[in-house]
Amino acid sequence: MLSRRHFIKLASSSAGLLVTACNIKPSKKNTSAHVVIIGGGFGGATAAKYIRKLDPTIQVTLIDPKTQYISCPGSNWIFAGIQNTTLLSLNYQSLSNHYGVNIVTQKVTFIDPEKHLVTLSDHQKIHYARLIVSPGIDFRWETIEGHNESSTDLIPHAWKAGSQTTLLNNQLRAMKNGGTVIICAPPNPFKCPPGPYERASMIAYYLKRHKPKSKILILDPKSKFSKQSLFIQGWKKHYGFGSSNSMIEWLSIPDNPVINIDINNKIVETDFGDKFKADVLNYIPAQKAAHIAEKAGLCDKKGWCPVAHNSSESTLLPDIHVIGDASNYNPLPKSAFAANSEAKICAFAVVSLLNRQKIIKPTWTNTCYSLITPEHGISVSMIYKLGKNRKLNKVTGAGGVTQNTDKKSLALEADYSRQWLTSITQDSFS
Ligand SMILES: Cc1cc2nc3c(=O)[nH]c(=O)nc-3n(C[C@H](O)[C@H](O)[C@H](O)COP(=O)(O)OP(=O)(O)OC[C@H]3O[C@@H](n4cnc5c(N)ncnc54)[C@H](O)[C@@H]3O)c2cc1C
Incomplete structure (x- = not known):
């Protein structure tokens, strides 16, 4: 008892x-x-x-x-x-x-x-x-033409970890130097709001070392994303974001979303008929x-x-x-x-x-950590409580995003990120 x-x-x-x-x-x-x-x-x-x-x-x-x-x-x-x-x-x-x-x-x-x-x-x-x-x-497969669960062995979403993650990783390792990786981010709401942008950062970290002529294009049906200013700050610092030689490009296309995929040629097509060809295509479906x-x-x-x-x-x-x-x-x-x-x-x-x-x-509490490099971490935290209307509200003045952006603080955030993963898996499974 x-x-x-x-x-x-x-x-x-x-x-x-x-x-x-x-x-x-x-x-x-x-x-x-x-x-x-x-x-x-x-x-x-x-x-x-x-x-x-x-x-x-x-x-x-x-x-x-x-x-x-x-x-x-x-x-x-x-x-x-x-x-x-x-x-x-x-x-x-x-x-x-x-x-x-x-x-x-x-x-x-x-x-x-x-x-x-x-x-x-x-x-x-x-x-x-x-x-x-x-x-x-x-996944909401009905929101895309030309692609569904059965073609995820060609076009991995890697949004459920395991064999899909391995497949996408193998495709990245096999890609030529100078290739284009396209990440199609999902519309809101979806699991792990900072996930597509951390993914772009981690792929860029690999490409910068092994295939530096390559590019990553994020096609996004949203006009903003989680921890956006911190990601952009990190991408500028490490991957030349915003310059003519940027490794990462973020294209926000809320009125012109991706609606069709030619899975054999890895070509995505938007609502207005714009076409983008990938060497590695990571399409993360609506959820x-x-x-x-x-x-x-x-x-x-x-x-x-x-x-x-x-x-x-x-x-x-x-x-x-x-x-x-x-x-x-x-x-x-x-x-x-x-x-x-x-x-x-x-x-x-x-x-x-x-x-x-x-x-x-x-x-309720939440903290989402993301890595931009293994030594550059960022985070967002918030506390939530029930309001008088019985709806969940953010607690005013609580939480926030990474404040200190000096090298030592960002390295500490990266450490917190790794330590958090150890502690949450122990808390949930051990
Ligand atoms: C790339 C990526 C990175 C992420 N990084 C972070 C992060 O850094 N921090 C963070 O907080 N979150 C992160 N997330 C989000 C996190 O993974 C999810 O929010 C979390 O796993 C949700 O837990 P859940 O229990 O709701 O669902 P899940 O963890 O998805 O578990 C659902 C389980 O239900 C089982 N199941 C489904 N249907 C049935 C059925 N009919 N019968 C029996 N069992 C069934 C499945 O097999 C599965 O094991 C990330 C997600 C992705 C994709």
């Missing part, structure tokens, strides 16, 4: 979770409460661990089709040659061995919200008292909540899952909570940091609800 002292100790020791009120009392619940979690990424793994830490009498089952999870954070660094897939590979052994989480290696194919059942790919059915859905994103969330009826018309933020419970289906990239926590970005923060608040809410206690009044 969870004591008040134990609860407060956990709350205060949980990185990224600020608890402003806590009234949990001894349990009144049926002892066999079972929480099922779909998706063992940063959201699902963190929720599983923290529910078991908060109340070991609750059974937790974590379902994911893969035995190994490869972290997207850090995966852009592979292109610079300063990271590898093995170091980014995580598993669920610690969650099982240390916290007693029941791991099921299956895909969830169906959610029955009335009967409180999930069906797995092997047709097994599992009953839940509360369900947490954290399946990440899927929506993962298929299972859509199929279950958890998504709104925009393709994301609306939730009551203080509990993460779906506003469309009762007893189902949605966290991480699939959910709408706007203005929180879709990041691993945010998924971890949402998961802890969800864990507190689920434990409280099962114990028939009031839920806490939370605040």
Whole structure:
């Protein structure tokens, strides 16, 4: 049973979770409460661990089709040659061995919200008292012509880490000196808002050393992007941005987005008929909540899952909570940091609800680090809380972006970035 002292100790020791009120009392619940979690990424793994830490009498089952999870954070660094897939590979052994989480290696194919059942790919059915859905994103292939999931072996998105990242990296290594890399950035909202721009930086770092005549063109359907002034400052410093000899070019085309791809010739075509030829083409598609969330009826018309933020419970289906990239926590970005923060608040809410206690009044945190070179890091941080209108608001005066841009401070930011990756993966998976 969870004591008040134990609860407060956990709350205060949980990185990224600020608890402003806590009234949990001894349990009144049926002892066999079972929480099922779909998706063992940063959201699902963190929720599983923290529910078991908060109340070991609750059974937790974590379902994911893969035995190994490869972290997207850090995966852009592979292109610079300063990271590898093995170091980014995580598993669920610690969650099982240390916290007693029941791991099921299956895909969830169906959610029955009335009967409180999930069906797995092997047709097994599992009953839940509360369900947490954290399946990440899927792609809106309908927004592009000439390209879809089946041609990602030619045109990698590398927006789910693993074989796609390796494929893009191999294409970059095989490209001639003087080649053109085109990155097609996605429209908002998408997972990891600074990700395409960190990717351009990491590819530029590699090209500058090994293929210095090469160019990177970012075709962007947005007119601005995350940490833009810090990226541009870094690109000017390291990659000649803005000069006639710049390695990186950013072309903002909000009224003229890419709508067609000739996959065999790696030519992208925009709405007005402009054509750009790539030697390596990294098309990152528009995004929506993962298929299972859509199929279950958890998504709104925009393709994301609306939730009551203080509990993460779906506003469309009762007893189902949605966290991480699939959910709408706007203005929180879709990041691993945010998924971890949402998961802890969800864990507190689920434990409280099962114990028939009031839920806490939370605040959420996010920091997104990016590398421009291995010695030049930048970051943006923010704290969020519920406003009177029950919408999530940024806390005025909190957070901000990297302020000190001297060499030593930027090198420290790069170190913080690496240390953050170690600590978040341990917090979520160990
Ligand atoms: C290149 C790149 C770099 C990034 N860098 C950073 C960074 O530096 N910092 C940061 O904070 N964030 C970063 N992110 C964002 C981060 O990866 C995501 O925001 C985070 O992984 C979201 O966690 P999640 O749990 O919502 O989803 P995911 O981590 O995507 O996990 C979803 C899981 O659900 C499983 N799943 C899906 N459908 C089913 C189903 N039907 N049944 C069972 N399981 C299912 C999947 O197998 C997967 O394991 C980056 C992303 C990218 C692409």
